[in-house]
Amino acid sequence: MRILVATAVPVERDAVARAFEGAPVDVVAVGVGPARAAAATATALAGTPYGLVVSAGIAGGFPPEAPVGSLVVADEITAADLGAETAEGFVPVTELGFGTVTHRPPEALVRDAVAATGARRGAVLTVSTVTGTAARAAALRERHPTALAEAMEGFGVAEAAALHGVPVLEVRAVSNPVGPRDRAAWRIPDALAALTDGFGKLAPVLESWNRHDR
Numbered sequence: 655m656r657i658l659v660a661t662a663v664p665v666e667r668d669a670v671a672r673a674f675e676g677a678p679v680d681v682v683a684v685g686v687g688p689a690r691a692a693a694a695t696a697t698a699l700a701g702t703p704y705g706l707v708v709s710a711g712i713a714g715g716f717p718p719e720a721p722v723g724s725l726v727v728a729d730e731i732t733a734a735d736l737g738a739e740t741a742e743g744f745v746p747v748t749e750l751g752f753g754t755v756t757h758r759p760p761e762a763l764v765r766d767a768v769a770a771t772g773a774r775r776g777a778v779l780t781v782s783t784v785t786g787t788a789a790r791a792a793a794l795r796e797r798h799p800t801a802l803a804e805a806m807e808g809f810g811v812a813e814a815a816a817l818h819g820v821p822v823l824e825v826r827a828v829s830n831p832v833g834p835r836d837r838a839a840w841r842i843p844d845a846l847a848a849l850t851d852g853f854g855k856l857a858p859v860l861e862s863w864n865r866h867d868r
């Protein structure tokens with residue numbers, strides 16, 4: 655089974671690829687944001703018969719559950735800002751009668767990935783705007799109590815995978831806390847190291863995973 659791992663940028667791609675030398679895995683930088691990630695992932699899936707797609711990279715972590723340097727495996731990939739703002743608050747597109755806001759990776763794969771890596775397990779939110787205030791972080795956690803992290807590509811990758819009938823997983827290493835904007839608090843090298851370490855442990859699980867194990 656061939657596996658596609660979609661990261662946003664080349665440094666993430668290289669951090670993941672280090673864990674997969676010689677394996678039937680293509681690690682591709684698909685760009686930043688859900689739309690670009692969906693388009694590039696769909697293009698990759700159109701050309702090759704993949705059995706699994708993994709969205710991977712750095713992310714913001716919701717403190718205290720997902721501290722900087724920790725690894726998160728998504729049991730739910732949710733578009734957190736796909737909807738409408740109303741006087742009563744945010745309404746997801748599904749409640750407006752359209753589309754999808756959540757994709758769920760195969761349960762057995764999530765369980766095995768968590769067991770192999772020691773990652774935290776929870777929802778990973780996809781946002782088009784990086785959270786920069788405590789109020790926004792609190793609002794996201796109120797709407798998504800199981801959320802551990804936010805990033806910008808997972809839902810786009812998952813939408814492309816769903817269109818092609820391919821299962822999806824999302825794995826994120828935390829580079830910064832979700833909350834008030836503080837660029838000095840980013841720990842990108844630590845997160846990239848956690849990504850390489852995590853994928854080193856995950857590689858045998860992914861390579862032996864069979865989609866019928868769902």
Ligand SMILES: O=C(O)c1cccc(C(=O)CC[C@H]2O[C@@H](n3cnc4c(=O)[nH]cnc43)[C@H](O)[C@@H]2O)c1
Pocket residue numbers: 662663686687711712713714715781783784785786804805806807829830831832835836837
């Ligand atoms: O300018 C800022 O304050 C800022 C804070 C955090 C992240 C960014 C990015 O532009 C990174 C985008 C890139 O990295 C992923 N990422 C990493 N941390 C976060 C986050 O807290 N919220 C959302 N995305 C994050 C994301 O998947 C993108 O690929 C800027």
